[in-house]
Amino acid sequence: MCGIVGYVGPNSTSEVLIAGLARLEYRGYDSAGIAILDSEHEIDVRKRSGKLKELRELLKDSPIKQGNTGIGHTRWATHGGPTDENAHPHLSEDGSVALIHNGIIENFAELREELAGAEFKSDTDTEVVAVLLGRELAQTGDLETAFRNIVKRLHGTFTLLAFATAEPGKIVAARHHSPLVIGLGEGENFLGSDVAAFVEYTRRAIAVEEDSIAVITPDSVQVTDFDGNTVATEEFAVAWDPAAADKGGWPSFMAKEISEQPEAVANTVRGRIKDGLVEIPELAALGDDYLQNINRIIVLACGTAAYAGQVGRYAIEKWARVPVEIELSHEFRYRDPIVDENTLVISISQSGETMDTFLAVSYAKELGLKTVSVCNTQAATIPRESDAAIYTHAGPEVAVASTKAFMAQVVALQLFALHLGRVRGVLADSDHRRAVTQLEALPDKVQQAVESQEQIQQLAHWMADTRSVLFLGRHVGFPVALEGALKLKEIAYIHAEGFAAGELKHGPIALIDHGQPVFVLVPSPRTSPTMHSKVVSNIQEIRSRGARVIAIVETGDTAVLPYADEVIRVPLADPLFEPLLHIIPMQWFALELSTAKGLDVDQPRNLAKSVTVE
Template sequence: MGSDVAAFIGYTRHALELAQDQIVTITPDSHEVINFDGSPAEGKRFEVTWDASAAEKGGYDSFMAKEIAEQPHAVGDTLLGRTKDDGELVLDELRISEDQLKNVNRITFVACGTAAYSSLVAKYAIEHWTRIPVDVVLAHEFRYSDPIVDERTLVVSVSQSGETMDTLMAVKHAKDLGALTLSICNTQGATIPRESDAVLYTHAGPEVAVASTKAFLAQITAAYLLGLYLAQLRGGTFADDAKAVMTELREMPEKIQEVLDRMDRVIEMANFMADTRSVLFLGRHVGFPIALEGALKLKEIAYIHAEGFAAGELKHGPIALIEPGQPVFVIVPSPDTPHELHKKVVSNIQEIRARGARTLVIAHDGDEDVEPFASEIIRVPQCSPLMAPLLTVIPLQVFALHLAMAKGLDADQPRNLAKSVTVE
């Protein structure tokens, strides 16, 4: 039994969507679908486009290692076919009219775990590109927070499996309140896309490891496409900016591969840090959700204490945790990030290094300001500030994977966790 098509694509690519409260009876020769009251029903047939080999390790030590390596393709395939030759975005699959989208004056993302962190990244970008206010609400809190949504609110659900029960119930509640609902999902035919007004599929292929990696990057990419499409609909300078951003976004798969090719030192660090009991992560702006995601990966698969902080919060309490030898990852923003954020994060590194922390710094190529205060520097290619999360998260994924391996743990099947959380 499985809640994802990856469970059966080794046997068939033909599938049938079932609506809520439908029952299917399968015999060797036929199948019958009925509603819960016994009346006959018809499921919707579809074909899974994933190859069966996509759900196999393919020579890698783990599914997580394979899925990390597949991230350039996950981002590239999510972008594929969604622009015209002149760079104009075409998202025909949305099934929401342009007039409805132009009328949107607020966006609320609902998601859990890694999907919530991809949504936090998207918040910074979409607000910048469209000037539409964006909220990110944990799906399991949405219904109980008396949310303020109406017919001009776009509620965007993010789920790799499309079966996350908390997120599904949030979508249903949003629809009851009259909101437009859109699903960002990696699994064709899943329940959440069916319950939503529209769907924007990521095309990352099956993700088998419990800890999400390639789906995270694909979710950010899809959310960026949505934001840029909304900017395009607003016209004027918003649309001009959207075209320029799309040009850089199409270059990101190559840069992601470049980061993957540089991971030897990160693997070495993970191997000799196998006895580490606590790791902290700091970031600002879009680096803050990446710090949260880096901490989550260590918690999920290496079973050690890890926390992500907004770097500016250090002086408001967390700096008390810093002691000699404490490993701290710092995601440094691009030097051309506005508001002197780069300078401020360098100052944060200096502060914690002065207190004896082991500073593990993720910085862009050519950033020399971090060198005097970094115990280790992990370089990523230069890019604009909003593209950086697609690169800076990769060393954190690789570090978590190899730290778990160094401890002799099964990175694909961490204890107490399931790939799809189908209960509330």
């Protein structure tokens, strides 16, 4: 889950590397480092444990030499703790090779045993590869040949970048189950774990395919497979503006991204409504005949994306009349699922690089299943490996705790449900058009919900010492309750649990004690009167046992007023769209409670944005 950047060219290499790492820090912030091949063909390295600001301070006190070849790394620790010694880049024994790595080398212990006499300076699997590469280079005398020989011996997941003192102006890179993209410049070229590494300098990019080796110089790019055969590449234009990944005056990326949710919804819907009906052009690759014969859908996802899938399930089953199962990606491929040729797999991943999900999609393809990816990141691995992709167009999401990506994923699944219902002929035209009307009105309603921040801020500051929060929801509100609890765990580091409200009397009500805060997602009394009355009864049950009730209700609902301690109002919406409004106050609450506790909202401990190791 590390961030990597490489650069060859005439500009200030250290500035390019640090700028790239700043945009990649969401991938890991246990340590950071850079290595540059200077004008005297010597490698200069600066690295420091902690966040990128620690490396910046080190560079002020001890400036690095300049040259036209360099690599940089921001780390999420796997092998070895977050120390200065374990920070990347790592060098070969003789200092002739510098190397950085994203992933896990599973056979590193076996390889290390071969390196008799080597004195390792770190506890990492990465240094083993650097030492191996240095020894291989000494034998072959050619960096590409040595690199190719070493890469084919590695087991696990990896993206590797390396350069050598003997070949200035050249970086070699390899990928196996870990992301790598090339940035194309004029008289300069870039490498990165995603386009954020170089988007400030170029919008032209190439996604490196699985099991490929890339070699860049200032004037050339070459991509081959591990055996040296040329691999065809396709250039694409990076769609987002680098300014979209800046805070833009907001105190945190998370606050900015919560506020961007109206635009994220609008961008996800845009271009997918024709004559009042949903039509997703990207699904043409599957063919209407196939879609008409689907008898089951399996959604693969992890964390927040899995909760988005649970919300989407309600829409798919209601509008398309196809049964849906939500599978945690890391569980799916370790069992023997019952599937057939009419089972469709939908994967959900903001980054499109989530390793658990990628491996689950690969397993689904081995089973002969069709796959659709819901993804926010252009040219990412999972959508490229899928039969069709629905991009959410939510824009870059930098904060580790996902907000606008969740919102866009749910909308994408709702669009898919409406498209599938139309193709299968099971959704009445009037119901379809009513749902489309709701979708088109959603950005304005989301904006109104976003404006609840001030009320939530006051509430969170009152609750700064809270050690546990519970969340209750019924029907489509249940997965939203789970997501609300996850947000609080991720960034406020307190106990939080989401429950189906109907489960209260089956055990969870034992958790209710005097003063226990409970968020309750209240369905609309207009559209769901039965569920509404049951949830009001739930509120009465927990209130009588001392709970402090924070009710999220639609505007105009007065039935909960006698029983709730706090009421947060959201605009009116049909039941399947309520979750997109209910989740926003809970996002704000997690952010504001974390802020009140003095925590880092954007970079919570032990977490990284993209989980690129299994």
